[in-house]
Amino acid sequence: MPQCPAARIGDKRDDIDTPALVVDLDALEANIAYMAEFAAASGVRLRPHAKTHKCSAIARLQIEAGAVGVCCQKVGEAEAMANGGVSDVLVTNEVVGARKLERLAALSKRITVAVCADNAENVDALDAAAAKYDTVLSVLVEVDVGAGRCGVRPGEEALDLARRINSAPNLRFGGIQAYHGPAQHVRSHEERALTIAKGGDALRHTLELLKADGLECDIVGGAGTGSYAFEAASGLWNELQVGSYVFMDHDYALNLDASGGPVDTFRHSLTIKTTVMSTPSPTLVATDAGLKAYTTDCGLPALVDRPHGSIFKAADEHTMISFSEPEVRPALGEALYLIPGHCDPTVNLHDWIIGVRDDRVECLWPVDARGAVF
Amino acid sequence: MPQCPAARIGDKRDDIDTPALVVDLDALEANIAYMAEFAAASGVRLRPHAKTHKCSAIARLQIEAGAVGVCCQKVGEAEAMANGGVSDVLVTNEVVGARKLERLAALSKRITVAVCADNAENVDALDAAAAKYDTVLSVLVEVDVGAGRCGVRPGEEALDLARRINSAPNLRFGGIQAYHGPAQHVRSHEERALTIAKGGDALRHTLELLKADGLECDIVGGAGTGSYAFEAASGLWNELQVGSYVFMDHDYALNLDASGGPVDTFRHSLTIKTTVMSTPSPTLVATDAGLKAYTTDCGLPALVDRPHGSIFKAADEHTMISFSEPEVRPALGEALYLIPGHCDPTVNLHDWIIGVRDDRVECLWPVDARGAVF
Numbered sequence: 001m002p003q004c005p006a007a008r009i010g011d012k013r014d015d016i017d018t019p020a021l022v023v024d025l026d027a028l029e030a031n032i033a034y035m036a037e038f039a040a041a042s043g044v045r046l047r048p049h050a051k052t053h054k055c056s057a058i059a060r061l062q063i064e065a066g067a068v069g070v071c072c073q074k075v076g077e078a079e080a081m082a083n084g085g086v087s088d089v090l091v092t093n094e095v096v097g098a099r100k101l102e103r104l105a106a107l108s109k110r111i112t113v114a115v116c117a118d119n120a121e122n123v124d125a126l127d128a129a130a131a132k133y134d135t136v137l138s139v140l141v142e143v144d145v146g147a148g149r150c151g152v153r154p155g156e157e158a159l160d161l162a163r164r165i166n167s168a169p170n171l172r173f174g175g176i177q178a179y180h181g182p183a184q185h186v187r188s189h190e191e192r193a194l195t196i197a198k199g200g201d202a203l204r205h206t207l208e209l210l211k212a213d214g215l216e217c218d219i220v221g222g223a224g225t226g227s228y229a230f231e232a233a234s235g236l237w238n239e240l241q242v243g244s245y246v247f248m249d250h251d252y253a254l255n256l257d258a259s260g261g262p263v264d265t266f267r268h269s270l271t272i273k274t275t276v277m278s279t280p281s282p283t284l285v286a287t288d289a290g291l292k293a294y295t296t297d298c299g300l301p302a303l304v305d306r307p308h309g310s311i312f313k314a315a316d317e318h319t320m321i322s323f324s325e326p327e328v329r330p331a332l333g334e335a336l337y338l339i340p341g342h343c344d345p346t347v348n349l350h351d352w353i354i355g356v357r358d359d360r361v362e363c364l365w366p367v368d369a370r371g372a373v374f
Numbered sequence: 375m376p377q378c379p380a381a382r383i384g385d386k387r388d389d390i391d392t393p394a395l396v397v398d399l400d401a402l403e404a405n406i407a408y409m410a411e412f413a414a415a416s417g418v419r420l421r422p423h424a425k426t427h428k429c430s431a432i433a434r435l436q437i438e439a440g441a442v443g444v445c446c447q448k449v450g451e452a453e454a455m456a457n458g459g460v461s462d463v464l465v466t467n468e469v470v471g472a473r474k475l476e477r478l479a480a481l482s483k484r485i486t487v488a489v490c491a492d493n494a495e496n497v498d499a500l501d502a503a504a505a506k507y508d509t510v511l512s513v514l515v516e517v518d519v520g521a522g523r524c525g526v527r528p529g530e531e532a533l534d535l536a537r538r539i540n541s542a543p544n545l546r547f548g549g550i551q552a553y554h555g556p557a558q559h560v561r562s563h564e565e566r567a568l569t570i571a572k573g574g575d576a577l578r579h580t581l582e583l584l585k586a587d588g589l590e591c592d593i594v595g596g597a598g599t600g601s602y603a604f605e606a607a608s609g610l611w612n613e614l615q616v617g618s619y620v621f622m623d624h625d626y627a628l629n630l631d632a633s634g635g636p637v638d639t640f641r642h643s644l645t646i647k648t649t650v651m652s653t654p655s656p657t658l659v660a661t662d663a664g665l666k667a668y669t670t671d672c673g674l675p676a677l678v679d680r681p682h683g684s685i686f687k688a689a690d691e692h693t694m695i696s697f698s699e700p701e702v703r704p705a706l707g708e709a710l711y712l713i714p715g716h717c718d719p720t721v722n723l724h725d726w727i728i729g730v731r732d733d734r735v736e737c738l739w740p741v742d743a744r745g746a747v748f
Binding site: 318 | 393468
């Protein structure tokens with residue numbers, strides 16, 4: 001059930017209760033603006049992924065800055081975005097099961113909806129659901145460009161499925177989904193570029209086959225915060241589906257740029273505010289945020305502005321931090337800020353995003369699609 | 375924001391949408407009954423930890439079976455339990471910050487509340503909050519019996535803090551909190567027993583000091599699902615604070631019993647129902663549950679009743695499972711069940727627990743304290 005927000009609008013940053021998800025609005029807006037300008041300058045469309053923020057207020061900021069709509073991973077996320085005023089959603093995932101397909105068809109009566117498929121049987125089920133709702137669903141073929149997750153193989157397999165979509169009475173062939181998840185976290189700039197280039201070769205071949213068959217791709221989608229510049233420069237992809245850039249995970253900041261230094265294009269706009277709740281030794285603290293306030297699937301969070309502190313353990317409701325000497329150990333009740341290793345599942349733990357500017361709470365945004373797993 | 379439940383009461387198990395948190399009610403009730411009988415037979419009180427289920431409906435079942443109340447980790451959890459009809463809550467954690475302390479004091483006007491402390495300054499703040507609300511708060515001294523997290527050292531440090539609580543006008547000394555978290559996951563039965571016994575020695579000494587000083591302990595609390603039998607047999611602890619036994623994490627089932635076999639006292643009552651949403655190769659499937667439906671901080675989930683399948687990756691919204699040969703690979707749309715590695719943070723992702731008996735949905739329980747991190 002939803003919890004009360006940990007602050008009220010107008011509160012000072014210092015008065016935000018903890019743990020809480022705090023977003024620096026200046027940093028968020030700078031990230032949104034940068035990516036919008038980048039996409040425009042690159043001549044590609046921007047369709048940011050809402051799986052990161054699950055928040056229609058942020059989706060609307062992205063669209064105001066030039067995005068054509070958003071991506072979602074789940075029908076429930078798409079419904080939440082539609083309820084929050086977003087009018088164009090691509091579900092970058094397969095949707096299986098009659099009830100979900102009918103929800104998708106129903107949603108397409110209200111907003112522009114597209115979805116991915118990698119299976120002929122599923123294409124038929126999509127067509128049946130669209131027919132039941134007297135609508136036409138746009139369906140993209142997901143192609144596995146090296147990620148090893150979902151998707152058909154590039155080339156003939158993709159062509160076959162595109163033809164099946166194209167010939168289904170209540171479906172429209174919408175294009176190709178070609179996202180390489182693991183590539184996002186390849187640390188070396190060169191290897192990251194090579195991984196995307198390799199996927200690009202497979203994609204190029206597929207696009208040529210489709211073209212020869214008279215099948216036009218409205219969307220050729222993919223890219224993430226680790227790789228978007230490569231897809232944008234390829235001349236193959238026409239939509240960037242970046243998500244994490246709005247918040248900037250700690251994990252993404254471990255990627256290296258062309259010069260070998262850490263990627264610093266985006267600012268860490270999202271932090272977990274936490275409070276020292278125990279000082280078990282002169283150099284140790286336990287804070288009040290743990291695995292129910294952030295996730296550790298991409299490692300422990302990073303500590304903000306405390307160079308002498310080192311996070312060494314995350315328990316369910318505690319973060320354990322050691323300090324190099326007693327003089328630098330924060331006192332009981334002091335606030336610390338953590339940058340999550342992985343923002344997407346971390347945001348999904350919280351009901352509210354607390355937006356702060358100039359040390360004042362400026363907005364409280366509901367995480368509308370929190371928990372929208374189906 | 376809360377999501378719709380993935381089923382309706384009366385639905386068949388097969389019709390539950392996915393991913394969803396599904397509880398086998400027979401198994402849950404058997405686990406609840408076993409622990410209640412064990413505590414009664416051992417002559418100790420049972421105060422199950424609500425951090426596991428965060429669900430007042432389950433808390434009430436535990437209390438009906440004989441528990442004296444529940445434990446919580448956060449004030450927000452305690453509030454949710456009180457709202458759900460629980461009248462006796464121990465917060466087994468330190469609570470720091472004026473706003474939280476006032477909520478605790480306010481709650482103590484409605485139900486019986488106790489809380490832990492490990493710091494003199496915090497004891498004074500608790501007293502001030504209780505005075506403001508014209509109430510008396512029961513405060514336990516948390517003693518570190520080897521866990522290396524919060525708590526004062528056993529012996530004189532504990533005695534000093536107990537005295538300070540006892541002499542505060544609006545506080546009542548409530549006893550000792552002595553929980554050893556890491557001991558729960560020590561695999562060997564003998565080593566687990568030794569770890570608790572060592573903590574017990576420190577606790578015994580502390581209890582003797584308190585007794586000599588005329589300080590009575592209402593509660594001597596601790597124990598978890600991995601160690602409760604040792605605490606119960608020690609003659610030192612008088613309340614068991616077990617949580618996970620209601621659901622039984624996959625991780626806990628890796629503990630060994632005295633005979634060297636896996637502990638099988640409790641049944642895995644909680645599973646994640648998930649659906650095959652992609653079949654990228656003849657021996658691979660992707661299912662529709664990932665890091666937003668379960669957590670991996672204690673490892674990947676276990677697959678139920680599919681001996682030929684092996685989970686090898688959890689992505690945000692996908693579980694990747696390989697099968698030994700094509701003949702045993704489930705088809706698109708087939709349902710699979712996963713036992714989470716760690717139930718506590720997994721339940722905290724979901725708004726609803728779907729209770730099933732004899733393959734029918736019998737109840738939909740809100741996870742009242744989901745997201746109650748402060």
